[in-house]
Amino acid sequence: xxxxxxxxxxxxxxxxxxxxxxxxxxxxxxxxxxxxxxxxxxxxxxxxxxxxxxxxxxxxxxxxxxxxxxxxxxxxxxxxxxxxxxxxxxxxxxxxxxxxxxxxxxxxxxxxxxxxxxxxxxxxxxxxxxxxxxxxxxxxxxxxxxxxxxxxxxxxxxxxxxxxxxxxxxxxxxxxxxxxxxxxxxxxxxxxxxxxxxxxxxxxxxxxxxxxxxxxxxxxxxxxxxxxxxxxxxxxxxxxxxxxxxxxxxxxxxxxxxxxxxxxxxxxxxxxxxxxxxxxxxxxxxxxxxxxxxxxxxxxxxxxxxxxxxxxxxxxxxxxxxxxxxxxxxxxxxxxxxxxxxxxxxxxxxxxxxxxxxxxxxxxxxxxxxxxxxxxx
Numbered sequence: 001x002x003x004x005x006x007x008x009x010x011x012x013x014x015x016x017x018x019x020x021x022x023x024x025x026x027x028x029x030x031x032x033x034x035x036x037x038x039x040x041x042x043x044x045x046x047x048x049x050x051x052x053x054x055x056x057x058x059x060x061x062x063x064x065x066x067x068x069x070x071x072x073x074x075x076x077x078x079x080x081x082x083x084x085x086x087x088x089x090x091x092x093x094x095x096x097x098x099x100x101x102x103x104x105x106x107x108x109x110x111x112x113x114x115x116x117x118x119x120x121x122x123x124x125x126x127x128x129x130x131x132x133x134x135x136x137x138x139x140x141x142x143x144x145x146x147x148x149x150x151x152x153x154x155x156x157x158x159x160x161x162x163x164x165x166x167x168x169x170x171x172x173x174x175x176x177x178x179x180x181x182x183x184x185x186x187x188x189x190x191x192x193x194x195x196x197x198x199x200x201x202x203x204x205x206x207x208x209x210x211x212x213x214x215x216x217x218x219x220x221x222x223x224x225x226x227x228x229x230x231x232x233x234x235x236x237x238x239x240x241x242x243x244x245x246x247x248x249x250x251x252x253x254x255x256x257x258x259x260x261x262x263x264x265x266x267x268x269x270x271x272x273x274x275x276x277x278x279x280x281x282x283x284x285x286x287x288x289x290x291x292x293x294x295x296x297x298x299x300x301x302x303x304x305x306x307x308x309x310x311x312x313x314x315x316x317x318x319x320x321x322x323x324x325x326x327x328x329x330x331x332x333x334x335x336x337x338x339x340x341x342x343x344x345x346x347x348x349x350x351x352x353x354x355x356x357x358x359x360x361x362x363x364x365x366x367x368x369x370x371x372x373x374x375x376x377x
Contacts (some may be wrong), residue, residue: 010087010097017088024068024092026351031127033060039126043119044110057102062110063123064093065102067347070340073323076104115332120339124232127343131228131350138254140225143308144261146241147315149338151187151215151326186331188236189214213237216326218338219244221251222311228349229314229342230254234335245270250279258282260308282307318345 018025040059068089069079083089083101095101102110114120132138160170164185173179191210217239221231230251233244241264250259259274263284274281284301287293293301318324324341326334 014087014091017091022088022091023071023348023351024088027067027347028092030351030354031130031347033064035130036060036063036123036126039119039122043117043122044113045117057106057110061093061095062102062107065107066111066114066340067344068092069107070337070344071322073325075327076107079107080104111333111336115336120336120343124339124343127346128228128230131226131346134350136226136228136350136353138223138226138228138230138251139256140223140254141256141258141260141307142221142223142230142251142254143311144219144221144245144249144259144265145308145311145315146217146219146244146262146264147319148190148192148213148237149216149218149324149326149334150213151184151334153214154184154187156183182329184329186236186334187215187326188238190237216331216334216338217241218315218324218341219249220311220314220342221249222314223251223254224256224260224307224310226349226353227310227314228346232339232342234331234338236331241265242267242270246273250274250277260304262308284308314345317348321348 037060040063044056044059046056046059065079065083068074068083069076072082074082080101080103083093083095090096090099156164156170160172163170169180169185173183190213192213193208193210196209215237217235217237219233219235219241220229222229230253231249233247233249235244241262245259245261245265246269257278258280260282261284263286265281266283266286271281282304284304285297318341322341322344324338326337328334328337
C-alpha cells in the first residue's frame with residue numbers, strides 16, 4: 001500500500017532540493033524582488049478592481065515566471081505545465097499545491113503588456129543600479145562583442161524577400177491579415193565562418209567554411225572586472241558590429257577609458273568617433289590579404305584575445321545555461337527575450353560572485369560545511 005504524502009514529506013523534499021543546489025533559491029537570497037514592484041505596477045497599469053472581474057495575478061509573481069521561462073528556455077505552454085509540476089518552481093514563486101497557476105494565454109498577455117510598455121529596459125536598469133549600490137561599479141575597462149541568436153527559419157519566395165528588404169509587406173499577404181503576425185520580417189540571414197577541418201591526406205583546404213545563419217544579433221558591453229552586462233543592443237543578424245560603437249553601446253559611466261573590441265569594429269569612422277569621446281579603442285588587426293600575418297601583430301592580437309575572451313564566457317553561459325533562442329516573431333519581442341536573458345545572466349553572475357566572496361571571507365566555515373555534507377553522504 002502506497003504511503004499518502006503529507007506536509008512534512010513536501011518540506012523534506014524541498015530541503016533535499018536545497019542541498020542539491022537550487023539555483024532559484026539562490027536568486028531569492030540575492031535579489032529583493034519586491035523592489036521591482038513599483039516599476040512593474042506602473043508599466044502594467046492594472047485597474048483598481050472597482051469594475052469587478054477576477055483580479056490580475058501579482059506582477060512580481062509574473063515577473064519571476066518570466067525569469068523561470070528565460071532561465072530554462074521554455075515556451076508558454078511548457079512553463080504552465082512545469083510550474084504546476086515542479087516543487088522548486090512553486091517555492092520560488094511562493095505558490096502552494098492548491099494555488100492557481102497562470103495559464104498560457106495569461107503569460108502571453110503579460111509579456112505583450114510589458115513589451116509594449118518598454119518595461120524590460122527599466123527592470124534591467126533597476127537591477128544594474130542594485131549592483132552598483134552593492135559596490136560592483138564599472139571602474140575597469142569594458143569589452144564589447146556580439147553573438148548570433150537563432151530564430152525559426154522562414155520559408156519565403158524571392159518576391160516576398162525583396163519586399164521585406166524594402167520594408168514593405170508582400171502583396172500576397174495583404175489578403176491574409178493574420179499571415180504577417182506569423183512571419184518574422186525583421187530577422188535576417190548572414191554567414192558565419194569557421195575553420196575548415198584537415199583533410200584525410202593531412203592537407204588543409206584553401207578556404208574556411210561559410211555557414212548560413214538566420215536570426216538576430218545580441219550586442220553587449222561588459223565591465224572587465226566583474227563581467228556584468230552594462231549596456232546592450234539587439235539587431236538583425238546581418239547588422240554591422242562597428243556601427244553599434246557609434247550608437248551608444250559603450251558604457252559612458254565606466255570610469256576607465258579603454259574599450260576592447262573585435263576586428264569587425266575596426267574602421268576609420270569608429271576610431272575617429274571613439275577618439276572624440278576620449279576613449280582608447282583596442283581592436284584586433286586583420287590578417288593582410290594573401291600575406292602572412294606579421295609576428296608582432298600576432299602577438300598583439302593574442303594579448304587582446306586573452307582579455308576579450310571574458311565576454312565569450314558571457315555568451316557561452318547564456319547559450320549553454322539558458323539555451324538562448326528566439327521563439328517569438330519580430331524584433332520587438334526578440335529584444336525583450338534577449339534583454340531578459342541579460343537580466344538573468346547578471347543575476348546568475350552576482351550569485352556566483354557573492355558565493356565566491358563569502359567563501360573567501362569564511363573559508364573555515366565553508367570547509368566545515370563541506371566535511372559535514374560529506375559525512376552525511
